[in-house]
Amino acid sequence: MHIVDGALSNDVVVAGGILAVAGIGFGLRKMDMEKIPAAGILSATFFVASLIHVPLGPSSVHLIMNGLAGLILGWAAFPALFVGLLLQALFFGYGGVTVLGVNTVAIALPAVMMHYVCRHGIQSSHKKIAMVWGAIAGASSIALTALIVTLCLALTGEAFIPAAKLVIIAHIPVMTIEGFLCACAVSLIHRVKPELFNTFFKTEAMSHA
Amino acid sequence: MRKFLCLLAVFYLFNSQAQAHKIVGSSWTDGSDIEGEVGFSNGQMALKGTLVEVFKNHDEKIGETQILDDGLFRYTPIEATTHRFFINLGAGHVAEVIVNPDELPENLKQSTTPVAVDTPSSPDITASSEIATLVAKAVRKEVQPLRKEIASYKEKNDLQSILGGIGYILGLTGIIFYIAARRKESDKG
Numbered sequence: 114m115h116i117v118d119g120a121l122s123n124d125v126v127v128a129g130g131i132l133a134v135a136g137i138g139f140g141l142r143k144m145d146m147e148k149i150p151a152a153g154i155l156s157a158t159f160f161v162a163s164l165i166h167v168p169l170g171p172s173s174v175h176l177i178m179n180g181l182a183g184l185i186l187g188w189a190a191f192p193a194l195f196v197g198l199l200l201q202a203l204f205f206g207y208g209g210v211t212v213l214g215v216n217t218v219a220i221a222l223p224a225v226m227m228h229y230v231c232r233h234g235i236q237s238s239h240k241k242i243a244m245v246w247g248a249i250a251g252a253s254s255i256a257l258t259a260l261i262v263t264l265c266l267a268l269t270g271e272a273f274i275p276a277a278k279l280v281i282i283a284h285i286p287v288m289t290i291e292g293f294l295c296a297c298a299v300s301l302i303h304r305v306k307p308e309l310f311n312t313f314f315k316t317e318a319m320s321h322a
Numbered sequence: 323m324r325k326f327l328c329l330l331a332v333f334y335l336f337n338s339q340a341q342a343h344k345i346v347g348s349s350w351t352d353g354s355d356i357e358g359e360v361g362f363s364n365g366q367m368a369l370k371g372t373l374v375e376v377f378k379n380h381d382e383k384i385g386e387t388q389i390l391d392d393g394l395f396r397y398t399p400i401e402a403t404t405h406r407f408f409i410n411l412g413a414g415h416v417a418e419v420i421v422n423p424d425e426l427p428e429n430l431k432q433s434t435t436p437v438a439v440d441t442p443s444s445p446d447i448t449a450s451s452e453i454a455t456l457v458a459k460a461v462r463k464e465v466q467p468l469r470k471e472i473a474s475y476k477e478k479n480d481l482q483s484i485l486g487g488i489g490y491i492l493g494l495t496g497i498i499f500y501i502a503a504r505r506k507e508s509d510k511g
Contacts, residue, residue: 117416119416120416144498145502149495149499152495152498153498156491157487160487161487161488196490200490200491204484
């Protein structure tokens with residue numbers, strides 16, 4: 114899922130960098146005291162989850178867990194996932210330092226989008242409904258990430274439609290697993306700490322006002 | 323609990339076949355050709371028929387070739403310049419192998435330096451050079467599994483780096499907490 118150094122044209126890399134900086138800045142402004150520990154934990158989750166690989170054809174895909182980060186953190190997912198990506202690039206050589214911006218956008222932007230799409234759904238008092246929304250968030254954020262990655266490659270010259278199909282199909286197992294994991298996480302949060310979503314969404318609503 | 327155990331089993335299943343997706347490429351000379359090898363760091367080689375583009379001085383395209391069996395490719399250089407081999411393995415995986423002029427096959431290297439004396443090649447010299455190529459080929463073949471092993475060993479993520487990464491994240495969380503707390507204090511004061 115990580116794009117490696119040298120696979121993209123300079124324009125795409127620069128554009129990705131600018132978008133990522135904007136997102137991180139916005140995310141840091143939105144991050145209040147209550148969100149910091151959650152951001153740290155989810156950043157660590159993301160960092161470790163990428164080590165779980167699912168072999169597929171000539172390539173392999175790995176868990177990303179950006180959906181969960183997005184659900185809980187909203188915009189603060191940008192800095193959290195950026196830190197995870199930076200450390201992955203430094204420690205494991207996944208992706209690379211020059212394409213860090215593009216990778217951050219590709220992974221954090223779907224997370225933020227899913228946050229706004231599913232925020233009401235996961236606050237539902239029915240656990241089942243909340244779980245379904247959690248699964249949707251987990252699976253669709255992977256699909257969106259795959260789309261953004263393909264789009265970036267397309268801007269550099271690869272044919273978009275066949276590549277997109279390939280990437281999406283390759284990620285169906287990961288989408289399934291992450292959807293399941295997200296649903297489990299939402300169910301767990303519902304049972305032990307239902308105020309987690311509420312507090313975060315409330316503080317956000319206040320800062321909006 | 324049962325669900326959790328199932329999940330763990332699934333994880334283990336995937337993890338036991340853990341694959342990394344870094345690209346490794348290397349090249350050497352074989353007679354008057356440049357031969358190279360491209361594959362994924364887990365030992366899987368590039369697919370047969372993948373396009374290999376050859377560039378001169380980093381950006382000027384001078385030719386192309388294809389991946390043959392076992393992720394190998396072969397190119398006969400005609401100029402004594404830096405050759406850059408660019409292989410797109412798809413889905414954002416690209417490999418780049420650079421061959422500098424001093425790594426080019428012997429015959430090309432000689433063509434750049436002015437030939438001083440044109441000695442007729444005696445059968446002795448050709449025989450010894452043939453042996454040299456044979457030995458080089460044999461050694462390469464013997465060393466190949468070792469090279470693959472080293473590549474996959476480099477790829478291994480040990481517990482230290484995982485724990486290190488988590489440590490960094492915790493540290494950063496602490497720093498951000500500190501900044502946030504200071505901001506709150508100064509807001510009050």
